[in-house]
Amino acid sequence: MKKTAALIIFIAFLSSAACGSTVFLQITKNLQEKAEIVLLMDMTRDVYWNRFLATLGRDLEYSGYFKVNESVFAGNIEEVKKKYPVEIVLSGSKTKHGVKIRVEDPLDEKTLFEKDYAAEENPWHLAHKVNDDVVLSLTGRPGIALSKILFVSDDTGRYQLYSVDYDGENRIQLTKAGHLVHYPKWLVTGREIVYVSYESGWPKLVRMNLKTGSVKTLIAEPGLNACASPNLKTGEMAVVLSRTGRPEVYIANFEGRILRQLTFSKSTNASPSFSPSGDMLAFVSDRQGSPQIYTMTKNGTRIKRISYISGYATSPAWSPDGSYIAYVFMSGRTYGLALYEPESETTKIVNDSLGSEDISWAPDSRHIVYSDIKSKPSSIMVIDTITGEKRKLSIDRANSFSPNWSFN
Numbered sequence: 001m002k003k004t005a006a007l008i009i010f011i012a013f014l015s016s017a018a019c020g021s022t023v024f025l026q027i028t029k030n031l032q033e034k035a036e037i038v039l040l041m042d043m044t045r046d047v048y049w050n051r052f053l054a055t056l057g058r059d060l061e062y063s064g065y066f067k068v069n070e071s072v073f074a075g076n077i078e079e080v081k082k083k084y085p086v087e088i089v090l091s092g093s094k095t096k097h098g099v100k101i102r103v104e105d106p107l108d109e110k111t112l113f114e115k116d117y118a119a120e121e122n123p124w125h126l127a128h129k130v131n132d133d134v135v136l137s138l139t140g141r142p143g144i145a146l147s148k149i150l151f152v153s154d155d156t157g158r159y160q161l162y163s164v165d166y167d168g169e170n171r172i173q174l175t176k177a178g179h180l181v182h183y184p185k186w187l188v189t190g191r192e193i194v195y196v197s198y199e200s201g202w203p204k205l206v207r208m209n210l211k212t213g214s215v216k217t218l219i220a221e222p223g224l225n226a227c228a229s230p231n232l233k234t235g236e237m238a239v240v241l242s243r244t245g246r247p248e249v250y251i252a253n254f255e256g257r258i259l260r261q262l263t264f265s266k267s268t269n270a271s272p273s274f275s276p277s278g279d280m281l282a283f284v285s286d287r288q289g290s291p292q293i294y295t296m297t298k299n300g301t302r303i304k305r306i307s308y309i310s311g312y313a314t315s316p317a318w319s320p321d322g323s324y325i326a327y328v329f330m331s332g333r334t335y336g337l338a339l340y341e342p343e344s345e346t347t348k349i350v351n352d353s354l355g356s357e358d359i360s361w362a363p364d365s366r367h368i369v370y371s372d373i374k375s376k377p378s379s380i381m382v383i384d385t386i387t388g389e390k391r392k393l394s395i396d397r398a399n400s401f402s403p404n405w406s407f408n
Contacts, residue, residue, distance in 0.1 A: 034067040037088040045073045052123035059131035059145040064384045113137040144362045148406045150184040155398035168393040189406040194228045218256030231274035238272035262300035273316045282316035282325045293327045306340050315357045319365040328357050350385050360405045371401035
């Protein structure tokens with residue numbers, strides 16, 4: 001067994017050597033540990049580059065893969081980096097139009113990443129771009145610094161929809177409705193969203209263009225119209241309608257045309273979540289007496305229960321890479337977070353005191369955003385499913401909930 005494990009590691013090493021540094025961190029680190037990194041900038045120290053360096057350091061920390069030991073402005077990078085016996089050095093040097101970023105492994109004297117960037121108006125946006133490129137190059141996983149999160153807040157005294165950058169910055173109010181709005185989901189990142197509107201006093205699904213502010217009704221069947229789960233690959237979304245008198249899962253297109261009904265039972269079926277491929281869905285059903293998580297094909301066949309750790313499970317969310325189905329389970333008087341792995345059919349408990357039913361995956365299939373209703377006021381939180389680390393996104397003066405992470 002030990003020889004086999006050693007052989008696998010050796011083959012992985014050879015593959016990395018042949019393909020570059022794409023999986024550098026994956027084959028050299030336990031993912032619960034972090035690679036130590038130093039940031040060195042050979043630039044004029046001013047407000048712009050100070051903000052850039054501070055943001056980049058925070059982005060790398062938030063990725064979960066790095067521990068930033070120090071961030072300094074250095075006149076001679078080659079000399080200064082000798083002082084730091086760390087695994088990775090990221091350096092930035094001035095170019096005619098911006099900055100050259102180089103990431104090196106000083107122990108093996110190997111360049112892991114190198115790219116020129118044009119200066120931008122906002123240094124934080126440039127730092128986000130650099131972070132996402134570096135994370136993708138070194139881990140093979142997408143970075144999340146350029147992603148955005150939708151949520152609901154009563155900051156104005158009335159529930160409205162907002163978007164915020166992944167780090168809690170750049171908070172923007174999206175709606176100024178005179179009626180209740182809820183459960184926002186990204187349809188096209190940065191451009192269009194779908195959400196539940198109570199404009200007529202009952203829930204209907206509407207689509208909003210964020211550039212123009214125009215709102216279009218998608219589905220307004222009698223009864224419940226809710227729980228939209230878009231899939232960009234197929235151009236379809238799973239929804240929950242009660243047109244038959246009880247909640248059932250349906251498939252509709254992005255224009256609101258209902259294509260087919262998936263569930264037919266005397267139970268409640270809700271909270272569908274598309275797999276990334278669009279071939280499968282996870283959903284909630286109480287067909288066996290209590291709410292539990294099930295999977296099925298997008299044609300409604302091969303229904304299978306996957307949750308067995310609690311008498312109450314809800315809010316399934318398929319990870320963007322397809323590796324996991326996250327869901328919330330009742331743990332005592334609060335909620336816990338579990339990950340089910342379809343390939344191995346195993347379940348891992350990430351946290352047993354999450355405090356919310358609202359969850360959504362980040363594009364990196366590592367972080368999850370959720371609303372903590374235990375706090376007063378309720379807040380938007382992010383949890384690293386590998387390390388368990390948490391951070392808070394929302395402001396303290398308002399209730400915030402129902403978050404949804406963008407696809408990129």
